[in-house]
Amino acid sequence: METETKLDRNTMPALGKPSKIDIIHAVESKLPNGIPVYSVNGGTQDVVKIELIFPAGTRQQNMPLIADTTNAMLEEGTTKHNSEEIASLLDYYGAFLETSAHHDYASVALYSLGKHFSKVLPVLEELVKLPSFPDQELDVYLTNRKQRFLVEEKKVRVVAARNFPALLFGDNHPYGHATKMEEYDAVKKEKLAAFHKGHYSSNGCTIIVAGKIKDAVVNALSDNFGKDDWKGNVESNGKAVTIESSSEKKHYIPKDKALQSAIRMGRMLFLKNHEDAIPFQILNVILGGYFGSRLMSNIREDKGYTYGISSGVVFLKEAGYFQIASEVGSDVCDKALVEIYKEMDRLCTEPVPAAELQLVKNYLRGNVLRSMDGPFALAERFKQVWMHGLDYSYYEKYINTLAEITSAQLKDIACKYLQKDSIYELVVGNKKV
Amino acid sequence: MIQFERFTLANGLKVIVHRDTSTPMACVNVLYNVGARDEDPERTGFAHLFEHLMFGGSINIPDFDNVLQQAGGENNAFTNNDITNYYLSLPASNIEVAFWLESDRMLSLAFSDKSLEVQRSVVIEEYKQSYLNQPYGDVWLELPKLAYKVHPYLWPTIGKEIDHIKHAVMGDVRAFFQKFYCPNNAILAVSGNVTVEQVKALCEKWFAPIPPGNPPMRKLPVEPKQTQARKLELERDVPVDAIYKAYHMGARMDQSFYAMELLADILTDGNASRMYVELVKNKKLFSEIGAFTLESFDPGLFIISGKLSEGVTLEVADEAIQEELKKIVLAQVKKEEMEKAKNKTESSLIFSEMSILNKAMNLAIFEVLGNAEDVNKETERFTKVTEVDLLVEASRVINENNCSTLYYRSKSKVNGN
Numbered sequence: 001m002e003t004e005t006k007l008d009r010n011t012m013p014a015l016g017k018p019s020k021i022d023i024i025h026a027v028e029s030k031l032p033n034g035i036p037v038y039s040v041n042g043g044t045q046d047v048v049k050i051e052l053i054f055p056a057g058t059r060q061q062n063m064p065l066i067a068d069t070t071n072a073m074l075e076e077g078t079t080k081h082n083s084e085e086i087a088s089l090l091d092y093y094g095a096f097l098e099t100s101a102h103h104d105y106a107s108v109a110l111y112s113l114g115k116h117f118s119k120v121l122p123v124l125e126e127l128v129k130l131p132s133f134p135d136q137e138l139d140v141y142l143t144n145r146k147q148r149f150l151v152e153e154k155k156v157r158v159v160a161a162r163n164f165p166a167l168l169f170g171d172n173h174p175y176g177h178a179t180k181m182e183e184y185d186a187v188k189k190e191k192l193a194a195f196h197k198g199h200y201s202s203n204g205c206t207i208i209v210a211g212k213i214k215d216a217v218v219n220a221l222s223d224n225f226g227k228d229d230w231k232g233n234v235e236s237n238g239k240a241v242t243i244e245s246s247s248e249k250k251h252y253i254p255k256d257k258a259l260q261s262a263i264r265m266g267r268m269l270f271l272k273n274h275e276d277a278i279p280f281q282i283l284n285v286i287l288g289g290y291f292g293s294r295l296m297s298n299i300r301e302d303k304g305y306t307y308g309i310s311s312g313v314v315f316l317k318e319a320g321y322f323q324i325a326s327e328v329g330s331d332v333c334d335k336a337l338v339e340i341y342k343e344m345d346r347l348c349t350e351p352v353p354a355a356e357l358q359l360v361k362n363y364l365r366g367n368v369l370r371s372m373d374g375p376f377a378l379a380e381r382f383k384q385v386w387m388h389g390l391d392y393s394y395y396e397k398y399i400n401t402l403a404e405i406t407s408a409q410l411k412d413i414a415c416k417y418l419q420k421d422s423i424y425e426l427v428v429g430n431k432k433v
Numbered sequence: 434m435i436q437f438e439r440f441t442l443a444n445g446l447k448v449i450v451h452r453d454t455s456t457p458m459a460c461v462n463v464l465y466n467v468g469a470r471d472e473d474p475e476r477t478g479f480a481h482l483f484e485h486l487m488f489g490g491s492i493n494i495p496d497f498d499n500v501l502q503q504a505g506g507e508n509n510a511f512t513n514n515d516i517t518n519y520y521l522s523l524p525a526s527n528i529e530v531a532f533w534l535e536s537d538r539m540l541s542l543a544f545s546d547k548s549l550e551v552q553r554s555v556v557i558e559e560y561k562q563s564y565l566n567q568p569y570g571d572v573w574l575e576l577p578k579l580a581y582k583v584h585p586y587l588w589p590t591i592g593k594e595i596d597h598i599k600h601a602v603m604g605d606v607r608a609f610f611q612k613f614y615c616p617n618n619a620i621l622a623v624s625g626n627v628t629v630e631q632v633k634a635l636c637e638k639w640f641a642p643i644p645p646g647n648p649p650m651r652k653l654p655v656e657p658k659q660t661q662a663r664k665l666e667l668e669r670d671v672p673v674d675a676i677y678k679a680y681h682m683g684a685r686m687d688q689s690f691y692a693m694e695l696l697a698d699i700l701t702d703g704n705a706s707r708m709y710v711e712l713v714k715n716k717k718l719f720s721e722i723g724a725f726t727l728e729s730f731d732p733g734l735f736i737i738s739g740k741l742s743e744g745v746t747l748e749v750a751d752e753a754i755q756e757e758l759k760k761i762v763l764a765q766v767k768k769e770e771m772e773k774a775k776n777k778t779e780s781s782l783i784f785s786e787m788s789i790l791n792k793a794m795n796l797a798i799f800e801v802l803g804n805a806e807d808v809n810k811e812t813e814r815f816t817k818v819t820e821v822d823l824l825v826e827a828s829r830v831i832n833e834n835n836c837s838t839l840y841y842r843s844k845s846k847v848n849g850n
Contacts, residue, residue, distance in 0.1 A: 007638065007642060009492075009493040009537055009540075010493050012500055012504075012533065013529040014529075015530070016526025016527050018526075019524060045786060047784060076704075084705045084714075086704070087706075088773065091705055091776070091777055092769070092772065092773050093780075094780025095780070137714075140714055144742075147672070147721075147742070147743070148720065151671070151673065151740070154671065259566045260558065260561050260562055291502075291507075292498045292499055292502050301555075303551070303554075304550070304551040304554025304557075306558050307558045307559040307562050327566070328558070329558055359499065359503045362502065362504065363507075366504070366506055369457050370522060376787070
């Protein structure tokens, strides 16, 4: 075919000019009672997401499971409506609730069509202000959670994920604590009510709204959350706990007959505002942060030891850490570990080749665009800097660092943080094959 | 509402374009009309293994991912019983790279021995990770086999057994590519910050030169009507007993599908759903319960699965499910229940259209099901279902003689510790 002979299929088409990345900022305003509201207005669909954030995470609790359970029980009944009625009200308008408790905060989010927003917002108000933690619901919740806990304990991946942070932080630290079955039995209604009173009030609340934000949305927010009827004394963090990293680096939790073993490796890092935070994240991508990463290329695409392997950086308010996660055939677990250490060592000893670095830079630039696509994504980007006391200049710094970082700088960072003897290792599975 | 334009190239490739200028990104979705149902019963798992091989280098481009990442892109793919679907997203300014990549692997693969060898191992690890090393993982190997006797839905996408994957050879790979990976067996959907003219020109340049193939006409055995209740009991090392009930139902594009989707919602979606309130909250027979359809293109399954509460027997749990289902076939669901289920569904559809990737994928899927325009008729099809329709459809489906029941027993419970 004539066209075929003319067409050059061996050369990559020229890349377009990297488009300037416009970061749409959240706009700050305040409700009459002082609650800060950050809004990202945009998108093609008439939808709204509102997220209420409270200082009510595990860092703020004084005993295990209280933050999680308080948060999950909000939708299980109020002084005015029971759990079924609450769900019916939201279902009727096609609205969805998303509750989650994290280490540093807890959140209650509501997704709604724009046209129904003012009708479902009072439901959100009620469950945030007037939860009743009914006995029957709490009992069902805890019983079923215990069952799920038992099922999850059968998964090597889950056991590894639960136990690895304890190696870095110690089991007493809320960032490191691995839940135990019997802890569910100590959860009592009074504890939840007290935790709610101390942590879910207007004083500590921050609101992030995203989507098509019309005047009606803003007015509804003031009506439902802007008054002084839910003021409280925000309690400070739970008791101060020191970080106690394990004295041993290598750990093994046997699971007989496991066909695959779960691997977690990593170490403590620094806070998100640390000068090495951005360079380390770029280094992490090269090691295990994308499909073409060194760990994926070696351990999956070259050796076929696993279906997937990845590494990541976790930034919390008071700490940061790095971890690698995979499930590998139990018969090749030792070989996989050798290769993982080899890849970390290679970053410490050999500079990243120019072509690979350029590829990662291009990939990450595309990723920045992707991660800021649409109002919900932009709201998340805002939250991820605000949470750490940073502002949008973080993203500018990220984009600049990405453009300027060199192989030599990355090698220095690797030498600083990826030395073999600084790495904690946890294997959950079967080493006896 | 997703606005789009459609055209077909001379070689038979169908192209759909959806323009969305609110984003700097573009998505390219290539759907091949081949899934696990098209496999030889003696060589199952091939469509999925093949999906892995599509990343092992094409005739002119040794490394798909490497190139895409240079262009700031990201991609993935999935295979199910019906189709194999590849999708990627990248800055719209680099859209031509996506056309170069996708057209080259449609033209021909590199057929590298190393890639085959490695991906066989990777898929075997995936098999272990998803089906063998997970509590309750093998349900999805066993339940379809019980429900289907002749239709290829009887084997799972990953394959009947690991040996089928182990024994795949290069000859099979080449033959599979020849048979199914041709422009007239594919649908290309492009969404995002692109114009129709731009996509047309890029299609002419990159895809038009690919010669058409001869994809086989699909002639799958029709599953005979089930006339007797089927039962299977398994005993495994899991902490709690579980039950699975699978009822034969209609195909994806039958109007009856929409009734069953709404029924699933009414039964188990959320804190106000019937089975959740009755069986989890009030009677405390289950710690979790779910009803869902498999959304398969050919006549599929309506499944109810539940994990039992401590001290409840499988027989009691089974009876309780049947009792709830009896209520559905004895009287129409309440108007409010129906309305809630419809509103939730409509709202989910609106939220899903926030993503240009979802839009491209759905356009391609509805096109292969018959007509991309149907993507915009989903809401109407759900709205149209009346309480009477639901009753009629449920009465046809909900019947023990149309059901395969799996009792999944906990070994530790059986041994009494």
